[in-house]
Amino acid sequence: MQPTSPAPTAAVAVPRTARKRVLIVNVFFDEYRRTTGSPYRVPQAMAPCFLAGAFSARACDVRIYNEQYSGVLRDADLLAWPDMLVLTGLTSAYDRMLHLTAYARSLNPRVVVVAGGPGVRAMPGRSRRFFDYACMGDIEELQSVVREAFGAAYVADEDFPRYDLLEGRRILGYVESSRNCNFSCSFCSLTAEGRGYAKYDLDYIERQILATGKKQIVFIDNNFYGNDRRFFLARLDLLGALYRERRIKGWSALVTGDFFGKTENLELVREAGCKALFSGIESFDTETLLSYNKRQNTLVPQVEMIRNCLEAGIIFAYGVMLDPATRRLADLRREIEFIVGTPEITMPAYFTLVIPLLGTPYFRDCLNKGLLLPNVRLRDLDGVTVAMHPRDPLDDVVRFARDLPSLRGYRGRVMRQVMGFLAHYRGRLTPLQLYSAVLNGALICMETFATSPGSIGSKRPRQTYLAGTEALDPQYTPMIRVAAAFEGHFRPTMVTDESGALADDVAEDLSV
Ligand code: SF4
Numbered sequence: 308m309q310p311t312s313p314a315p316t317a318a319v320a321v322p323r324t325a326r327k328r329v330l331i332v333n334v335f336f337d338e339y340r341r342t343t344g345s346p347y348r349v350p351q352a353m354a355p356c357f358l359a360g361a362f363s364a365r366a367c368d369v370r371i372y373n374e375q376y377s378g379v380l381r382d383a384d385l386l387a388w389p390d391m392l393v394l395t396g397l398t399s400a401y402d403r404m405l406h407l408t409a410y411a412r413s414l415n416p417r418v419v420v421v422a423g424g425p426g427v428r429a430m431p432g433r434s435r436r437f438f439d440y441a442c443m444g445d446i447e448e449l450q451s452v453v454r455e456a457f458g459a460a461y462v463a464d465e466d467f468p469r470y471d472l473l474e475g476r477r478i479l480g481y482v483e484s485s486r487n488c489n490f491s492c493s494f495c496s497l498t499a500e501g502r503g504y505a506k507y508d509l510d511y512i513e514r515q516i517l518a519t520g521k522k523q524i525v526f527i528d529n530n531f532y533g534n535d536r537r538f539f540l541a542r543l544d545l546l547g548a549l550y551r552e553r554r555i556k557g558w559s560a561l562v563t564g565d566f567f568g569k570t571e572n573l574e575l576v577r578e579a580g581c582k583a584l585f586s587g588i589e590s591f592d593t594e595t596l597l598s599y600n601k602r603q604n605t606l607v608p609q610v611e612m613i614r615n616c617l618e619a620g621i622i623f624a625y626g627v628m629l630d631p632a633t634r635r636l637a638d639l640r641r642e643i644e645f646i647v648g649t650p651e652i653t654m655p656a657y658f659t660l661v662i663p664l665l666g667t668p669y670f671r672d673c674l675n676k677g678l679l680l681p682n683v684r685l686r687d688l689d690g691v692t693v694a695m696h697p698r699d700p701l702d703d704v705v706r707f708a709r710d711l712p713s714l715r716g717y718r719g720r721v722m723r724q725v726m727g728f729l730a731h732y733r734g735r736l737t738p739l740q741l742y743s744a745v746l747n748g749a750l751i752c753m754e755t756f757a758t759s760p761g762s763i764g765s766k767r768p769r770q771t772y773l774a775g776t777e778a779l780d781p782q783y784t785p786m787i788r789v790a791a792a793f794e795g796h797f798r799p800t801m802v803t804d805e806s807g808a809l810a811d812d813v814a815e816d817l818s819v
Pocket of ligand 1: 393
């Protein structure tokens with residue numbers, strides 16, 4: 308399957324007065340209830356830029372807004388402006404789509420609301436009740452929506468990302484060369500959706516890279532390595548040529564654990580200009596990996612994999628997921644102590660609780676075993692809030708969850724780990740790479756400052772870190788008066804009821 312753009316449509320003249328106004332928003336809820344945006348997070352959501360490519364620039368005025376980057380969208384004039392509002396975002400931010408729908412419809416009853424993303428795909432029945440178009444497919448589906456809602460004249464001749472709409476301050480260029488994944492980890496939303504690994508053609512990839520206008524390229528593929536070696540090598544040829552011609556200064560990508568099983572791969576990507584790789588380590592515990600069906604991470608011992616990568620001159624970034632519903636706290640703490648006591652590896656970019664994403668095998672397993680807590684809201688499934696019955700006393704686990712993202716109690720050891728890392732890799736990694744590796748420790752210990760300096764001192768609600776009682780974001784209170792018919796849009800979507808069974812909000816979509 309090639310997710311390249313559909314055949315160009317014939318250009319049709321559109322009178323100036325008939326131009327359509329389109330607002331595309333990436334909705335976002337911050338784990339720490341910050342509302343100011345996190346412009347320094349990497350990667351940034353690129354869906355608005357890619358979705359904007361569906362609209363004819365001759366016939367439509369398109370604006371994009373990314374709440375993750377710019378903070379909460381509070382501009383009522385902007386929400387009143389569009390003829391079409393397009394919404395996308397992570398599952399935990401699904402409710403935010405409802406908020407913006409309520410505002411847009413209250414301010415302009417004729418607005419067409421289109422929504423997509425994993426939350427919409429996991430809850431098609433619920434979504435069709437709120438949105439005019441609930442997209443079940445990929446971004447190309449938007450062209451069909453535009454054709455049906457506005458007419459063929461409003462569809463782009465070619466579906467190509469609108470990098471020109473992004474803020475000019477960015478230093479990284481984001482590019483996609485493939486979609487989906489050839490593995491089936493039990494907790495992953497891609498597994499729930501079951502769509503096959505798909506590739507773009509090389510010419511399209513090169514055009515994307517050059518169109519970003521940036522020298523540092525980040526591939527946002529779910530799995531850059533994939534299961535097609537010829538395609539992998541062809542992309543390295545392309546990137547190597549661009550790198551040698553100095554048209555790019557370097558690139559980074561996400562690869563799966565099997566990439567590290569072929570020793571020549573590290574040499575190949577470095578020669579092609581790769582500066583950093585991200586891989587979902589998830590856990591250093593083999594039993595845990597096997598329980599997630601993440602066998603690809605057991606092919607090469609994890610520490611060896613990270614060390615090989617760093618010694619090849621490539622930064623290794625990863626995240627760690629901890630699951631108090633299946634492991635004891637003492638076991639989880641041992642894993643953290645192992646990480647902060649091993650200076651040959653980078654510190655994780657983040658620590659998170661495992662999230663039972665709707666529709667995944669992991670979610671179903673938790674549901675069948677009665678592990679979901681009562682009154683869990685969709686908003687609670689953010690990796691920070693305890694949403695499942697733990698093996699240890701709940702109060703202890705809630706304290707653990709509160710301390711986890713910033714590794715409270717381990718900060719001294721994190722700093723020692725970072726100093727040991729610097730001593731070990733000085734001379735093997737460039738100063739910029741060393742800086743970015745050290746940044747991981749800073750991001751963890753000073754989460755607020757590192758990614759969102761503008762939020763320092765801002766007032767945030769006190770958090771409980773427990774599903775059902777966690778403070779809701781201020782966005783759940785309407786910022787303007789909305790029509791009575793839309794007041795329910797500000798009620799959080801419930802995942803479980805008071806007994807821990809599926810709540811009515813999601814039962815239609817998630818009952819087996
Ligand atoms: S390897 Fe990553 S992207 Fe692929 S299924 Fe597993 S978690 Fe999802």
